[in-house]
Amino acid sequence: MEGVSVDDPGPLAPLVKWRSEFSKMFRYYLDRSAPYVVERWIGTLAAASIYVLRVYYVRGFHIISYGVGTYLLNLLIGFLSPKFDPELEALDGPSLHTRDSDEYRPFVRRLPEFLLWYATTKAFIVAFFMTFCSVFDVPVFWPILLCYWIVLFILTMKRQITHMIKYKYVPFNYGKMRYDQKKSAASSSGSPRD
Incomplete structure (x- = not known):
């Protein structure tokens, strides 16, 4: 092939440039949304509601709902789940706080909240757009899918709760003691230093 340069981007150069700029802008706004936990989940709830309304009015796409x-x-x-599973690290010793004499180790999730939110939102948006393609409207008896999903949920949660009890960890911060710098600074300023 004569006359073709490796450095020549060709007719797709504007498209590649636009995609790169869009990706940077999307990442910028995604990173800026990180501190707004409640607002992000309200947006996800809105996307889920729109998807549920679409499935309800179309009266189909139950297999997509089961997949979601x-x-x-x-x-x-x-x-x-913890990032480092204690069952898999039996040779290295426990990575979670299992005895009173162990050093405290905070709970680190395998999937952080931000990634959970992002994947959940993306799932509802993709599922919503899939409802516009009739190929995905597979005729199924939806009550059986619902019953099967409920059984799957119960068995999976039972296994997860058993794992939590066995290795004595709680993946939530609610109810745990919290130390704020403001309170510790105020209490230490009133006491004499040694």
């Missing part, structure tokens, strides 16, 4: 539900269950398990 199973995917969300998988994400939830990742959110509730």
